[in-house]
Amino acid sequence: MSSRYGEFPGARPRRLRTTPAMRRMVAETRLSPAELILPMFVREGISAPQEISSMPGVVQHTRDSLRKAAAEAAAAGVGGIMLFGVPEVKDAVGSQGTEPDGILQLGIRDVVSEVGDALVVMSDLCLDEYTDHGHCGVLDAEGRVDNDATLERYAEMAQVQADAGVHVVGPSGMMDGQVGVVRDALDEIGKQDVAILAYTAKYASAFYGPFREAVNSSLKGDRKTYQQDPANLREALRELALDLEEGADMVMVKPALPYLDVLRRVADEVNVPVAAYQISGEYAMVEAAAANGWIDRDRAIMETLTSIRRAGANMILTYWATEAAQQL
Numbered sequence: 001m002s003s004r005y006g007e008f009p010g011a012r013p014r015r016l017r018t019t020p021a022m023r024r025m026v027a028e029t030r031l032s033p034a035e036l037i038l039p040m041f042v043r044e045g046i047s048a049p050q051e052i053s054s055m056p057g058v059v060q061h062t063r064d065s066l067r068k069a070a071a072e073a074a075a076a077g078v079g080g081i082m083l084f085g086v087p088e089v090k091d092a093v094g095s096q097g098t099e100p101d102g103i104l105q106l107g108i109r110d111v112v113s114e115v116g117d118a119l120v121v122m123s124d125l126c127l128d129e130y131t132d133h134g135h136c137g138v139l140d141a142e143g144r145v146d147n148d149a150t151l152e153r154y155a156e157m158a159q160v161q162a163d164a165g166v167h168v169v170g171p172s173g174m175m176d177g178q179v180g181v182v183r184d185a186l187d188e189i190g191k192q193d194v195a196i197l198a199y200t201a202k203y204a205s206a207f208y209g210p211f212r213e214a215v216n217s218s219l220k221g222d223r224k225t226y227q228q229d230p231a232n233l234r235e236a237l238r239e240l241a242l243d244l245e246e247g248a249d250m251v252m253v254k255p256a257l258p259y260l261d262v263l264r265r266v267a268d269e270v271n272v273p274v275a276a277y278q279i280s281g282e283y284a285m286v287e288a289a290a291a292n293g294w295i296d297r298d299r300a301i302m303e304t305l306t307s308i309r310r311a312g313a314n315m316i317l318t319y320w321a322t323e324a325a326q327q328l
């Protein structure tokens with residue numbers, strides 16, 4: 001072909017973009033409801049759902065509204081839910097995280113009985129929602145997060161969550177050895193079938209901001225001594241190797257959008273399912289910009305989800321899971 005400006009190669013890629021039907025047919029990445037996972041918060045001691053101001057549209061649930069939202073997710077075909085508990089009382093060791101009647105365990109029981117056959121019920125396995133200092137583990141005499149003492153707590157948490165009937169636990173505290181300890185603890189009580197979704201590459205991110213409100217976090221300071229430095233990719237691959245060796249059934253990269261390169265590397269590396277967590281700050285950015293009329297909300301949501309899939313995620317944790325599933 002030629003124009004008055006000279007020759008160009010004959011190919012015309014635009015032919016495949018001419019109509020909606022053509023674009024749909026040649027799309028390389030598709031989303032389906034089954035690969036979406038909805039994170040949900042259940043809070044003790046409230047009589048009505050509480051809005052989370054930095055996450056418009058997301059609430060802290062009562063036990064009742066949690067059941068309903070889980071049923072709604074299941075009806076939309078969502079693949080799974082990830083539960084977080086918000087207790088009334090916190091203490092230094094996060095006692096409510098290991099109480100059989102702690103709010104998360106009650107929430108697990110409720111949703112397993114409600115929707116347990118229709119979707120996968122998962123729970124966050126971490127202490128930060130339950131500790132008065134807000135860290136993901138227990139502290140030593142100097143106030144540092146004590147890795148090995150924390151592992152003992154995680155083992156107990158895994159067991160009470162499994163007893164409550166959860167299908168998958170998600171250790172998210174970034175303690176060394178957490179996957180192996182959780183696996184042993186589950187096996188010890190005959191819960192071989194409870195799977196582990198390992199938070200493998202979890203970065204110390206500013207984008208967790210709104211989540212802190214969602215779980216009434218009491219954290220002062222940061223989590224930089226246990227979560228990863230945003231600068232590092234090789235370190236994520238080291239964490240990955242360790243998690244797989246310790247028995248992770250699925251692995252996760254978190255946050256999602258600022259770490260698509262990490263996600264791609266992890267996806268290329270493994271032969272287990274890979275999840276990505278589109279976190280609270282990613283949600284809040286889109287909602288805030290859309291509320292200002294600066295971006296098209298629905299298109300932005302689908303574009304972010306498609307990008308995360310394209311980068312190699314099999315599953316995506318997203319606060320838009322039910323809505324996106326309904327649209328698909």
Ligand code: PBG
Pocket residue numbers: 124126127128129136172173207208209210211223278279280281
């Ligand atoms: C820790 C945990 C966090 C999130 C999920 N699990 C908070 C943190 O590490 O500070 C963040 C999720 C989000 O921001 O949406 N239990």
